[in-house]
Amino acid sequence: MNPDPAETSESSGVVRRVSDAILDLVAVVHVSTEAPSATPQARAAELIEKAALSSAKISGLAAMAPGPLGLLTLLPDLVAMWRIQSQLVSDIAAVYGKTAHLGKEHMLWCLFRHSAAQTFRDVVYRAGERYLIRPLGLRALQKLSANIGVKLSQRAFGKAVARFLPLIGAAGVAGYAYYDTRKVGAAAVDIFSKEPVFLGEVEAV
Numbered sequence: 028m029n030p031d032p033a034e035t036s037e038s039s040g041v042v043r044r045v046s047d048a049i050l051d052l053v054a055v056v057h058v059s060t061e062a063p064s065a066t067p068q069a070r071a072a073e074l075i076e077k078a079a080l081s082s083a084k085i086s087g088l089a090a091m092a093p094g095p096l097g098l099l100t101l102l103p104d105l106v107a108m109w110r111i112q113s114q115l116v117s118d119i120a121a122v123y124g125k126t127a128h129l130g131k132e133h134m135l136w137c138l139f140r141h142s143a144a145q146t147f148r149d150v151v152y153r154a155g156e157r158y159l160i161r162p163l164g165l166r167a168l169q170k171l172s173a174n175i176g177v178k179l180s181q182r183a184f185g186k187a188v189a190r191f192l193p194l195i196g197a198a199g200v201a202g203y204a205y206y207d208t209r210k211v212g213a214a215a216v217d218i219f220s221k222e223p224v225f226l227g228e229v230e231a232v
Contacts, residue, residue, distance in 0.1 A: 052106070067220070139178075
């Protein structure tokens with residue numbers, strides 16, 4: 028059976044909106060007010076828990092909106108969660124004294140490694156106790172964001188279904204936001220506790 032052109036067009040539109048939101052998110056790296064810490068791992072753990080609780084609260088409240096109204100909150104909910112998470116990444120970079128190393132490549136990797144790992148295969152490499160990072164050119168950044176958008180749009184379907192089960196769905200969505208934010212924090216600790224090494228620029232992903 029051939030796919031419905033209307034459904035295909037709608038799906039492409041969702042992917043494009045998600046991809047555009049990701050590009051907007053990393054266009055400007057958040058400034059952190061955190062100072063380098065003598066105990067960065069402990070401070071990072073505090074920041075992660077605080078951000079995870081904030082994400083869970085926002086996502087859970089957004090999911091309380093019933094039915095079609097709840098669907099309208101889906102992308103804004105994701106963007107709100109990503110903003111909290113991107114600030115978390117900036118703060119963790121700061122407590123490890125790595126603010127100068129923080130770029131869009133680090134931000135994307137921390138935010139989406141756990142949900143779209145394969146999209147980073149040509150961008151970030153683990154080599155022993157170091158991460159090797161290829162800076163992204165504009166075209167590569169757009170391609171990477173599009174690939175992440177496809178992965179996240181597929182996952183968004185489950186969150187969309189939860190909007191039709193307000194009480195049960197809200198708890199599930201809040202739990203996912205909490206879990207997702209903790210994964211972002213763990214990725215940030217992992218990369219900023221080591222010295223990143225930059226390789227040549229990527230022009231295509």
